[in-house]
Structures are given as C-alpha cells and as structure tokens.
Amino acid sequence: MAQTTGEGARLKAIYGAEWAWRGAQQADSEETERSGIANRLADVGPAAQKQRLNYWLKVRAQLQAIDQTALSPRERDDYMVYKTQIDALIDGQVFRDYEKPLNSDSAFWSDLAYGASASFRTEADYRNYIRQLNDVPRYFDQNIDNMRAGLKRGFTPPKVTLTGREASIARVADAIPRDTVYFKPFLNLPSGFSDSLKADLQAQAEAAIATRVIPAHKKLLTFMVTDYIPKARAGLAAADLPDGKDYYQAQIRAYTTLDLSPDDIHAIGLREVARIRADMQTIMTEVGFKGSLGEFLTFLRTDPQFYAQTPQDLLYRAAWVSKRFDAKAGDYFGRLPRRRFGIYPVAPEIAPFYTSGRGGPGAYWVNTYDLKSRPLYSLPALTLHESAPGHAFQMPLAMENKDLADFRQRTYISAYGEGWALYAEYLGLEMGLYETPYERFGYLSYQMWRAARLVVDTGIHAKGWTREQAQAFMRDNTALSEHELTTEVDRYITWPGQALSYYLGYLTIKEARQKAEAALGDRFDIRAFHDTILDLGSVPLPLVTARVDRFITDGGKGPYSETP
Known part of the structure; x- marks a missing residue:
C-alpha cells in the first residue's frame, strides 16, 4: 500500500x-x-x-x-x-x-x-x-x-x-x-x-x-x-454554435485529453489514411483482385458471401470470435477480469440509427438490424473492440482494481477507453484472430474508419465540410456499408470531438509499446505491459505515456510481477 x-x-x-x-x-x-x-x-x-x-x-x-x-x-x-x-x-x-x-x-x-x-x-x-x-x-x-x-x-x-x-x-x-x-x-x-x-x-x-x-x-x-x-x-459545424470555436476546442480537450488544434488532428488523419490505404492494397493483391480500391469496396459491400443470413447467425459468429480470444487470453494478459459478459442484440427501437455494436461491463450489444449492412469480415474487429479485450474487458478490470480510488475505478475517459479498444483490434493480428485476408481487410477498414474520423470530424466542425462531403470521404476510404457510413457521419455531426478519441488514444498506446519494446529488448514482457496499461483504470493520455516511461525504468516489471 x-x-x-x-x-x-x-x-x-x-x-x-x-x-x-x-x-x-x-x-x-x-x-x-x-x-x-x-x-x-x-x-x-x-x-x-x-x-x-x-x-x-x-x-x-x-x-x-x-x-x-x-x-x-x-x-x-x-x-x-x-x-x-x-x-x-x-x-x-x-x-x-x-x-x-x-x-x-x-x-x-x-x-x-x-x-x-x-x-x-x-x-x-x-x-x-x-x-x-x-x-x-x-x-x-x-x-x-x-x-x-x-x-x-x-x-x-x-x-x-x-x-x-x-x-x-x-x-x-x-x-x-x-x-x-x-x-x-x-x-x-x-x-x-x-x-x-x-x-x-x-x-x-x-x-x-x-x-x-x-x-x-x-x-x-x-x-x-x-x-x-x-x-x-x-x-x-460545432464552430457555428454559440461560442462554437471555444466549444469545439473544449470538446477536443475532453475527448482526447490532449492540447491539439483541429488543424493538427486533420493532418494526422490524412497521414494515417494514406498509410492504411497502402496496407489495403497489399491485401487486394493477396486475394488477386484486379480492380481499384473503390471497386474492391463495392465487391465487399455487395457479395452475399460476406453477410449473415439471420440475426441469430450474426450473434453466433460474434460469440465464436469472443471464445477464440478466451483461448489465447492468458498468453497476453496476466490479470483477467472476474466479470463475464453476455452478447445481446441492439434493441429494435434504436437499432436503425445505432452503431454496429457497443460494449461495456457485462454486455456486448450487436446490431442485427439490416443484415446486409453488417459484414462478417468486420465482425472480428468489432468483437475485439466491444467485448474482450476491449470495453467488456478493460472496464471490469478497472472496477475490480481496489487499489484505485473510486473515481478511477468507475469513470470513463474516452481517449483511453476507445484508444484501448482500438488497440485491442490491433492485438487481434498478433493473436491470429483474423483467419482470412478478408477479415484482415475488415480490420484495416476499421482502422481506416477511425483514422478517417480525424479528417471528417475536424472537416465538419472546423473546415466547413458538408454532410455529403464527409460521407464521400468515408465511402471512398472504408468498407463500411452505405447505411453504416450514413449513421456514422451523422453521429460525428451531432457529437463533436468524440470520434477523435479512438485513433489518438490508439496511437498513444501503440507508440508507448514500441518505445518499451525498443528500450527493454528481450526483457519486454507483453503480459506485464498490458497489465501495466490496464492497471491504470481510465486515464488521460499523457499519464499513459508517463506510466510506460516508469515501466521502462523499472525494467519492464508489471504491477503483478513477482518480486525477485
């Protein structure tokens, strides 16, 4: 103590x-x-x-x-x-x-x-x-x-x-x-x-x-x-609301915990979109697709092989992915949450306008409305984000960590929580949870989706973008269905700044890990690193960076490592 x-x-x-x-x-x-x-x-x-x-x-x-x-x-x-x-x-x-x-x-x-x-x-x-x-x-x-x-x-x-x-x-x-x-x-x-x-x-x-x-x-x-x-x-635009420019900057600060301008964030987004497009092209070559990225995205949006036939089938597939994670969880995490989660369909009264899924303590909600908008190749990334090791994993760990003050156990800072959940999608690559090139493309599309948010959110709220311009940017760069990209763009329009938290949080965690791996070499233990990040609860991003610096100074010892 x-x-x-x-x-x-x-x-x-x-x-x-x-x-x-x-x-x-x-x-x-x-x-x-x-x-x-x-x-x-x-x-x-x-x-x-x-x-x-x-x-x-x-x-x-x-x-x-x-x-x-x-x-x-x-x-x-x-x-x-x-x-x-x-x-x-x-x-x-x-x-x-x-x-x-x-x-x-x-x-x-x-x-x-x-x-x-x-x-x-x-x-x-x-x-x-x-x-x-x-x-x-x-x-x-x-x-x-x-x-x-x-x-x-x-x-x-x-x-x-x-x-x-x-x-x-x-x-x-x-x-x-x-x-x-x-x-x-x-x-x-x-x-x-x-x-x-x-x-x-x-x-x-x-x-x-x-x-x-x-x-x-x-x-x-x-x-x-x-x-x-x-x-x-x-x-x-949020900038057109009363005190709009100050309001949007406050939203950026609240959701990212960083002092970045809209121009800074827009530039990061454009850089990451370009990088991910190159990775997408690699997978298109791997599956032998001869057309353009736009034509490949149309193929993914329209071919029946990529879609569940019934709502229950979509729920079953989500459960299968979550159990495949369970089989490997012990290799990547030293401390696992006691609380389990259920998988539920999104309530029909809100499903038409709701996200593809959402997770938290005890629950992973899967949107089974309009099945032709819910591609199976994206389901592994969605499940890792919303269930385990994402929201339904990180949040219970914080709540069960009695070494933290209540305000750290039971509150949620979006930059950390969404950044961790996006990192959880990335971790699926290392864990071998994307079984086909199309599922790996689904992962990249989700990465692109979050990187594109940096461009779209700042474009709408600080640069005068229209709804149609934002939709076109999402359509041209992600494999999201037309229904999903429409509902998502509307979410960014009505919820200024929230969409920025995901990718900026992910970059912070990913860059902190790369720094630790480079500094520690053979002493780097992935389980100790993940335990260190999750032991924090939900925190501002600068604290993630500072804590990993201490992790490096301590020789890579995690919070549950045995003392020699």
Missing part, C-alpha cells in the same frame, strides 16, 4: 467528498457505474445545473491550492486523472451541454431504456427501479425544458441528423406496458422471490409504465415532432 503524504490526504479528502456528492447528483448516470439501482433519476433542472457548476468550480480552486511537488508518484497520478475529470465536468456546465441531451444515435430517453438491462438482484433493486419509472415524467419534463432553452439559442443537433429519430419514442408511446423495454426486468424475477412478491412487483411496474412512462413518452413525442425537430438548426 502506497504511503499517503500530507498533501495526498488533502487530495483524498477533496475527491472523496466530491465523488460522494457526484453520485448523489447523478443517481442514474452510467458514467459512475455505481452498485445497486438508484431510487430516482437525476435532477437535470437549471437550479441543479447551476449548483453543479458552482460546486465543481470550488473543487478546482481547492485542487489548484495543492502543492503537487509534495505528492507521491501515485498521488500525482490521482491528481492528474481527477483534475482532468473536473475540468471536463466544468466545461460541460459552462457550455450548457445539458441543453442538447441527444445526438443522432443516443439520447436521454434511450439511455434510460438501457437502464432496463442493469443487474437487478434484490427486492430493493426492483422497488427502486419502480420508483425510477414513476419519476420519468419529471425527468422528461426537465429535459424538454432544457431542450427548449437550447432551441432558443440555436444549440441543437442539426435538423438533418434528427430525421426519424422520434421512432424510438413512438415505440414506447404506442406500446402496452408489458411489451416495453421497461418491463423486461420483471419478466424473469429471481426464483427466491415468493409468488406474491413477484405478482406485486409486476403489478406495480405495469402500473408505473402505464400511468407514468407511456404518457411521458407521448408528451415527448409531440414535442419532438411538432416543435424540436422542425426548428432545429440547419448548419452542421
């Missing part, structure tokens, strides 16, 4: 108090991944938002008063991670991100629906969830009021990206209670519950959905269709 300094004790007191307060403020937030089911939804009204800003400003002032030179190395790490979190939280309040609680593929109502997939264990969990269901009208009303405020100042997603997005609301608004996603936790109640308790919980849930949840969705649907979508802004 690391020794605590006097300044370290001050730091611990600050983040301990704030973390407890943050949890109370964000009762329903997946960001904090707290145990148990909250008994209410978050207060997102203006008074609460102002209180949060004032609180976090005071916390930042307290942090600035700490003498960092008096902190131990571990405490300095904590300081950097925590300060990055607080700065991002403050920026979110200053720019009033809560007035735009939706993007093209997710929103406050769909995030709430995914709460139905949480782990319910006790009677208290189920009763607390029923309390959440009864709280939905208040929560929706506050979000609608925030969206009205955003609408008034032109702070909305672009109208073109919102077309049809009301469908996920309508699915609930037009449903009977037992057919909604909110009733799913009550379909298979624990066997230890008595029949009378099961009946009581089901009746209360059904009543809450009928009298509170469905009417709230009807009200939201009317607002979206008659008011919000028709009046949403026409422009695309």
Whole structure:
C-alpha cells in the first residue's frame, strides 16, 4: 500500500467528498457505474445545473491550492486523472451541454431504456427501479425544458441528423406496458422471490409504465415532432454554435485529453489514411483482385458471401470470435477480469440509427438490424473492440482494481477507453484472430474508419465540410456499408470531438509499446505491459505515456510481477 503524504490526504479528502456528492447528483448516470439501482433519476433542472457548476468550480480552486511537488508518484497520478475529470465536468456546465441531451444515435430517453438491462438482484433493486419509472415524467419534463432553452439559442443537433429519430419514442408511446423495454426486468424475477412478491412487483411496474412512462413518452413525442425537430438548426459545424470555436476546442480537450488544434488532428488523419490505404492494397493483391480500391469496396459491400443470413447467425459468429480470444487470453494478459459478459442484440427501437455494436461491463450489444449492412469480415474487429479485450474487458478490470480510488475505478475517459479498444483490434493480428485476408481487410477498414474520423470530424466542425462531403470521404476510404457510413457521419455531426478519441488514444498506446519494446529488448514482457496499461483504470493520455516511461525504468516489471 502506497504511503499517503500530507498533501495526498488533502487530495483524498477533496475527491472523496466530491465523488460522494457526484453520485448523489447523478443517481442514474452510467458514467459512475455505481452498485445497486438508484431510487430516482437525476435532477437535470437549471437550479441543479447551476449548483453543479458552482460546486465543481470550488473543487478546482481547492485542487489548484495543492502543492503537487509534495505528492507521491501515485498521488500525482490521482491528481492528474481527477483534475482532468473536473475540468471536463466544468466545461460541460459552462457550455450548457445539458441543453442538447441527444445526438443522432443516443439520447436521454434511450439511455434510460438501457437502464432496463442493469443487474437487478434484490427486492430493493426492483422497488427502486419502480420508483425510477414513476419519476420519468419529471425527468422528461426537465429535459424538454432544457431542450427548449437550447432551441432558443440555436444549440441543437442539426435538423438533418434528427430525421426519424422520434421512432424510438413512438415505440414506447404506442406500446402496452408489458411489451416495453421497461418491463423486461420483471419478466424473469429471481426464483427466491415468493409468488406474491413477484405478482406485486409486476403489478406495480405495469402500473408505473402505464400511468407514468407511456404518457411521458407521448408528451415527448409531440414535442419532438411538432416543435424540436422542425426548428432545429440547419448548419452542421460545432464552430457555428454559440461560442462554437471555444466549444469545439473544449470538446477536443475532453475527448482526447490532449492540447491539439483541429488543424493538427486533420493532418494526422490524412497521414494515417494514406498509410492504411497502402496496407489495403497489399491485401487486394493477396486475394488477386484486379480492380481499384473503390471497386474492391463495392465487391465487399455487395457479395452475399460476406453477410449473415439471420440475426441469430450474426450473434453466433460474434460469440465464436469472443471464445477464440478466451483461448489465447492468458498468453497476453496476466490479470483477467472476474466479470463475464453476455452478447445481446441492439434493441429494435434504436437499432436503425445505432452503431454496429457497443460494449461495456457485462454486455456486448450487436446490431442485427439490416443484415446486409453488417459484414462478417468486420465482425472480428468489432468483437475485439466491444467485448474482450476491449470495453467488456478493460472496464471490469478497472472496477475490480481496489487499489484505485473510486473515481478511477468507475469513470470513463474516452481517449483511453476507445484508444484501448482500438488497440485491442490491433492485438487481434498478433493473436491470429483474423483467419482470412478478408477479415484482415475488415480490420484495416476499421482502422481506416477511425483514422478517417480525424479528417471528417475536424472537416465538419472546423473546415466547413458538408454532410455529403464527409460521407464521400468515408465511402471512398472504408468498407463500411452505405447505411453504416450514413449513421456514422451523422453521429460525428451531432457529437463533436468524440470520434477523435479512438485513433489518438490508439496511437498513444501503440507508440508507448514500441518505445518499451525498443528500450527493454528481450526483457519486454507483453503480459506485464498490458497489465501495466490496464492497471491504470481510465486515464488521460499523457499519464499513459508517463506510466510506460516508469515501466521502462523499472525494467519492464508489471504491477503483478513477482518480486525477485
């Protein structure tokens, strides 16, 4: 156990108090991944938002008063991670991100629906969830009021990206209670519950959905269709939003944890796109394809051999890839997470606008909508990214690492998390998990997809690119289907900066590994390196670099290496 300094004790007191307060403020937030089911939804009204800003400003002032030179190395790490979190939280309040609680593929109502997939264990969990269901009208009303405020100042997603997005609301608004996603936790109640308790919980849930949840969705649907979508802004660029250039730079800082300009990032993207195109040409030669890259991409998008025939077949193939990783995991990782994950189809109410997959603690969601848009040659890369050793592997490891403070166990910094998941795709090459040249091309296409994001995101938000220009760039350089590249470009338009985190995070981890391999030579142990990276939890990218420098100084010894 690391020794605590006097300044370290001050730091611990600050983040301990704030973390407890943050949890109370964000009762329903997946960001904090707290145990148990909250008994209410978050207060997102203006008074609460102002209180949060004032609180976090005071916390930042307290942090600035700490003498960092008096902190131990571990405490300095904590300081950097925590300060990055607080700065991002403050920026979110200053720019009033809560007035735009939706993007093209997710929103406050769909995030709430995914709460139905949480782990319910006790009677208290189920009763607390029923309390959440009864709280939905208040929560929706506050979000609608925030969206009205955003609408008034032109702070909305672009109208073109919102077309049809009301469908996920309508699915609930037009449903009977037992057919909604909110009733799913009550379909298979624990066997230890008595029949009378099961009946009581089901009746209360059904009543809450009928009298509170469905009417709230009807009200939201009317607002979206008659008011919000028709009046949403026409422009695309974040730079055109109120305080747009500063807002976009703050988004870059939040999602990449780096001080890079849009021009810097755009140039990195163009460089990497050119490099990956050369690798793609090598595989085209390997399979004997005689045409251009564009013709090869058309072949991949249209040949039936590359697509599953049924949704279940796609799920089976995803499970097969994940089990092939399990067979080799011990050769590449010294510490494995205890928590397992399930594989689930993306809910039909959001699938048409959702990404191809998403993962996290306990779950890997595979989008089975429109199978002709879900190529099997990309499935290994997708699975490695979203399940193991990506999100469903890294996040549980952080949560299970009791040597980390709570704020490091249970929060997510996109540059690290998405960078690690993209590195996980790369690791599939070394592990032999891409079995055919087409699967290796699928891996390259996914690498290209993330590199192209650097170009497209900055092109849209800082360089005046049109939606069609962004789509064309993705179409010309990746093997994404037309459906996928359309939904992805809309995601970048409505979620400025988030798409930048993947490739910049990957480059940081990959370059840190290359540096360690060069410095350590035969002493480099891949298991110790991966354990060192994953032992950090979710951290700013400069801390990854600094930690690997210490790994090199320590002779390549990982956090779980035996002491001689």
